[in-house]
Amino acid sequence: MRILLFTDTLGDANGVSRFVTDMGREAQESQGELHIFGSTLKKRYESALYIHNEKPFWRFRMPFYPELDLAIPPFWRFWSLAKELNPDIIHISTPGFVGLCGRIIAKRLGKPLCGTYHTDFPAYIMENTQSSFLKRLSIRCLRWFYAPFSRLLLRSMTHSRELFEELRIEPSRVGVIQAGIDLTRFGPRFRDRTIWKEWGLCMNAPKALYVGRLNKEKNFLFLLEAWRELKAHYAKPLELVVVGEGEFSGALADEDLDIHYLGFKGGEELSKIYASSDFFLFPSRTDTLGQAVMEACASGLPAVVSDEGGPKEIVSMTQSGYILDAKNHKAWKEAIIHLAQEPLVREEWGKRGASAMLSLGIRRSWESFYKEHQKVPLV
Numbered sequence: 001m002r003i004l005l006f007t008d009t010l011g012d013a014n015g016v017s018r019f020v021t022d023m024g025r026e027a028q029e030s031q032g033e034l035h036i037f038g039s040t041l042k043k044r045y046e047s048a049l050y051i052h053n054e055k056p057f058w059r060f061r062m063p064f065y066p067e068l069d070l071a072i073p074p075f076w077r078f079w080s081l082a083k084e085l086n087p088d089i090i091h092i093s094t095p096g097f098v099g100l101c102g103r104i105i106a107k108r109l110g111k112p113l114c115g116t117y118h119t120d121f122p123a124y125i126m127e128n129t130q131s132s133f134l135k136r137l138s139i140r141c142l143r144w145f146y147a148p149f150s151r152l153l154l155r156s157m158t159h160s161r162e163l164f165e166e167l168r169i170e171p172s173r174v175g176v177i178q179a180g181i182d183l184t185r186f187g188p189r190f191r192d193r194t195i196w197k198e199w200g201l202c203m204n205a206p207k208a209l210y211v212g213r214l215n216k217e218k219n220f221l222f223l224l225e226a227w228r229e230l231k232a233h234y235a236k237p238l239e240l241v242v243v244g245e246g247e248f249s250g251a252l253a254d255e256d257l258d259i260h261y262l263g264f265k266g267g268e269e270l271s272k273i274y275a276s277s278d279f280f281l282f283p284s285r286t287d288t289l290g291q292a293v294m295e296a297c298a299s300g301l302p303a304v305v306s307d308e309g310g311p312k313e314i315v316s317m318t319q320s321g322y323i324l325d326a327k328n329h330k331a332w333k334e335a336i337i338h339l340a341q342e343p344l345v346r347e348e349w350g351k352r353g354a355s356a357m358l359s360l361g362i363r364r365s366w367e368s369f370y371k372e373h374q375k376v377p378l379v
Contacts, residue, residue, distance in 0.1 A: 005034060005036050006094075011043065016119070021036070023366055024036050024051060026365075027050070030363070034050060036051045037082075037101075038054075054077045073098050082105045090109075091373070095115075095146075121142060123162075124286050149173065153176065154288065155176075155288050160174060178364050178365055179289060179313075180294075181298060183361045185268075188275055188299060188300035190276075191300070195272050202237060205258075208340070209243070209281065210244070210281050227257060238340045240257070278339070279340075280302070282303060284309055285306050285308040287309045293315065294357065298360075300351065300353065302320050304336065317356065
């Protein structure tokens with residue numbers, strides 16, 4: 001089976017982008033054939049024959065997410081290559097302009113459509129605008145976009161209600177991609193505390209880690225507020241390491257609060273940062289899965305996550321952390337202090353999480369992804 005996947009997040013610093021490229025690599029070593037179509041000027045992806053990146057005609061920053069470009073792709077280049085490849089199914093990873101091109105091409109070629117619902121966009125828009133009107137508008141747009149899809153896949157069942165009720169997707173059209181990450185890239189074996197010297201950090205101080213976008217919809221301001229309250233009365237050594245990009249990056253240069261902003265990191269450097277930290281903080285309320293949480297658990301870190309969204313399923317499954325009210329500063333401060341002061345608890349929970357993640361390799365996700373496409377009637 002030959003699948004063409006269209007994504008607006010090729011080369012971006014997020015879990016969706018990493019997942020898509022992981023699927024591409026796995027497809028090369030398994031049954032089936034996957035070609036990835038994108039349109040970006042960014043170079044943060046591995047060059048490969050199965051990745052087809054076309055220079056955009058025009059691009060602009062996505063509202064509320066300035067690190068992501070909305071690109072107007074060269075449709076006719078996509079169309080010409082799609083005709084040449086003659087796919088069995090077209091998969092849409094994102095409902096942006098690249099995804100829209102894939103949707104149009106599928107109709108022109110008479111091919112079935114499949115897609116992945118990676119992001120709860122109505123919740124994302126509500127979180128950033130507090131506008132019920134814009135949320136309702138986004139729901140109507142998504143209903144139209146996904147209406148012709150034969151199958152729509154989720155990374156977890158957390159947002160199944162939104163699909164069934166808000167987007168009016170019949171349960172029979174919904175499938176789940178089994179959770180998984182590339183375990184060759186994340187694990188306790190990457191632990192190297194000497195890396196902290198490179199950024200002038202204390203090697204011995206406990207380190208809380210956050211990896212992700214530094215934006216409102218990730219509930220990152222909540223984490224900063226809880227951290228400030230904690231540091232106002234907690235005098236023992238404790239540092240917060242922040243990896244990622246976003247609108248709040250400029251607010252992190254505060255040595256008095258022991259916050260260390262490292263910017264975007266990838267590859268083995270990111271693997272070492274995960275494994276060399278002590279515990280992971282992820283307060284997001286809108287993630288459908290939480291790729292970063294899986295990466296942290298695989299690296300041997302206990303995790304503190306919110307009780308909304310997909311990450312709670314990972315922590316619940318691995319039994320390796322706290323699931324807390326996404327608005328309760330006191331609960332988060334108490335959990336952070338507990339993990340900072342209890343190295344034996346960190347070690348036990350970290351080993352438990354890393355052990356549980358050994359069965360959640362990316363091959364599992366690819367096989368699940370492929371089997372879901374086999375359920376789609378081919379033309």
